[in-house]
Amino acid sequence: MVRIRLRRTGLRNQPSYRIVAADKESPRDGRFLENLGFYNPRTEPSTIEVNEERVFHWLDNGAQPSESVTQIFNSVGVLDRYKKFKDGESMDSLLEEAKTFFESRQVDPKTRMEAPKAK
Numbered sequence: 001m002v003r004i005r006l007r008r009t010g011l012r013n014q015p016s017y018r019i020v021a022a023d024k025e026s027p028r029d030g031r032f033l034e035n036l037g038f039y040n041p042r043t044e045p046s047t048i049e050v051n052e053e054r055v056f057h058w059l060d061n062g063a064q065p066s067e068s069v070t071q072i073f074n075s076v077g078v079l080d081r082y083k084k085f086k087d088g089e090s091m092d093s094l095l096e097e098a099k100t101f102f103e104s105r106q107v108d109p110k111t112r113m114e115a116p117k118a119k
Contacts, residue, residue, distance in 0.1 A: 002063040004055065006039065007032060016040040019050065019069060021058045034058070039072055045105065048076050052098050056085055077101060 001024045006017040008029060017039045022032040036058070037050035050073075059065075059082055065073060073079045081094045 002033065002058065002061070003066055004036065004058060004063050004069050005066040006068055014042065016042070019072070021054075021063055046075075048072060049102070050076065050078055050098075052078055052081065052095060053091065056082055056091070 002021055003024050004019065004021050005028075007020045007022070008015055008017055010016040018035055019037040019039060020032040021034045021036060022030075026032065034054060036054050037048070039049075040047040055073075055078060070079070077098075081098060085091065085094055
């Protein structure tokens with residue numbers, strides 16, 4: 001079974017994630033089938049980039065998103081657009097809608113600094 005899930009990247013205490021399609025049995029940072037986007041929770045607001053055309057392809061072929069990926073997809077409207085795609089709306093109009101949504105998001109590319117921990 002194929003899962004759409006997060007793959008951790010980045011330095012220690014500075015995580016960022018890739019959204020990948022991977023076999024359910026493969027380890028978190030192990031082999032994957034395709035890179036579908038990335039997610040950086042350390043920016044304000046979170047940086048999310050998704051290749052929706054490929055996500056729709058994997059969802060059509062039976063891939064299941066993990067709980068965390070489902071939350072990310074809901075926050076940017078990917079699952080709503082997938083429902084419209086299943087109802088018969090054209091892929092071009094949905095991709096244009098996604099493009100305008102992502103362009104309207106104001107994301108600061110600098111990651112936020114966390115307060116130093118008291119010893």
